[in-house]
Ligand SMILES: NC(=O)N[C@@H](CC(=O)O)C(=O)O
C-alpha cells in the first residue's frame with residue numbers, strides 16, 4: 001500500500017508553483033502527476049490531503065548539535081531528531097562535541113545505533129579532527145570513515161595549529177572526505193561574549209573581533225589549496241570571511257560554506273541587554289554590515305547553504321546571563337519560517353532559492369543522494385503551510401532547548417508534516 005499526497009503545490013520555477021499528486025511507495029516517490037489528468041488511482045492507497053500546501057524535498061541541515069552522549073539534559077537524539085522533524089528536516093549532520101566527543105569508532109557506533117532505535121530522522125555523524133577536540137593529535141580518520149562519519153570537524157573549537165590542520169586536510173583528502181571548520185583563533189577571543197561593535201561599546205565589554213574567524217578562513221583556504229581537500233567553513237558570520245571565500249572560489253579552490261538564519265537576520269544592535277543569553281552564540285551576532293555581507297554571500301553563491309547550528313542548552317545554563325552562559329541557540333523549529341517570512345514573503349528571494357539552499361545545495365556539496373523531489377528519489381518530504389501566521393512559542397518546541405532569540409516573532413511557512421522514506425515522522 002502506498003500513500004497519495006494529493007493537491008500539493010510543488011515549485012516549478014522561482015516562485016511559480018504547480019499542483020501535483022505525489023505517490024509514495026516502498027519509501028520512494030513512485031509517481032508525480034498532474035492534478036487535472038484524473039489518473040490518480042486511489043484504490044488501496046492511503047491519502048494525505050495536502051490542500052495546496054507547499055511540498056518540498058525534506059530539508060537537510062548539515063550542522064546540528066544533538067548533545068548525546070553526555071549532555072542529555074540539553075538534548076537527546078530522541079528529542080533532537082523530533083525537533084528536526086517538526087522543523088521539516090529529514091537529514092541532519094551532527095557535530096562531535098559531545099561527551100565523550102565522537103573521536104572513536106565506538107562513539108560513532110553509539111550515535112548511529114541510538115539514531116536508528118530512538119531517532120526519527122536520518123542522522124549523519126561527523127568525527128573529530130583531533131582526539132578529544134584538544135588540537136594535539138589527529139584521530140584515526142580511516143577507522144572513523146569506516147564507522148560511518150561523513151567528514152571531520154572539531155566544531156565548538158577552532159584547530160589552533162596550522163600544521164595540525166594541514167595534516168588533517170592532507171589525510172582527509174587522501175580518503176576523500178571533507179574537513180569542516182569552526183574558524184576561531186583563540187588568541188583573539190579570550191573571554192569575550194559578543195562581537196566587537198556597538199553593543200560591546202555601549203556596555204563596556206571586550207568584543208570578539210571579526211579577524212578571529214576570518215584569520216582561520218584565510219589560513220585554511222591556503223591549506224586547502226595546498227592539500228586539495230574539500231574544505232567547508234562552518235557558520236560564516238563576517239564580511240571578511242565572505243570576501244575570502246568568494247576570492248578562493250573564483251580561483252578554483254575547493255571551498256564551500258554555510259550560514260545560519262540568525263547571522264542573516266540579527267545583528268549585535270538587536271541584543272536587548274546583558275542579561276539575556278538567548279542572544280549569545282558562537283560566532284556572535286555581528287554588525288549590520290556583516291549581516292548584509294552574509295546575505296549577499298548567500299545570494300551570489302559564495303555561501304552554499306543554510307544550516308541551523310541547532311545548539312540547545314538548558315534554561316538553567318542560559319539563565320547565567322550573557323557573560324557566563326554557554327554559547328548557542330536552538331534552530332530547527334524556526335529556521336524555515338524565519339527565512340520564508342523575512343526573505344521570500346518580502347520578495348527578496350524566490351521560494352526556490354530558499355528551498356534549494358536547504359535541500360539541493362547541501363546534498364550536492366556533501367555528495368548526498370537526498371534533497372530532490374523527483375520520481376525515484378527517496379520519499380523524504382516536507383509539507384509547509386505558507387499562509388498561516390503564528391508567533392514563535394518556545395514552549396511548543398519538541399527540542400529540550402528553549403534558547404531562542406526569536407520568541408514572539410510572527411511567522412509564516414510552518415511545516416505541517418514531515419516524512420522520511422515514506423514514513424510520517426511528524427505531523428501537526
Ligand atoms: N554555536 C554555538 O554557539 N555553540 C555550539 C558550538 C559551535 O557550533 O561552535 C555548541 O555546541 O553549543
Ligand SMILES: [Zn+2]
Nearest residue numbers: 155156182234
Ligand atoms: Zn562552531
Ligand SMILES: [Zn+2]
Nearest residue numbers: 095155156309
Ligand atoms: Zn555548531
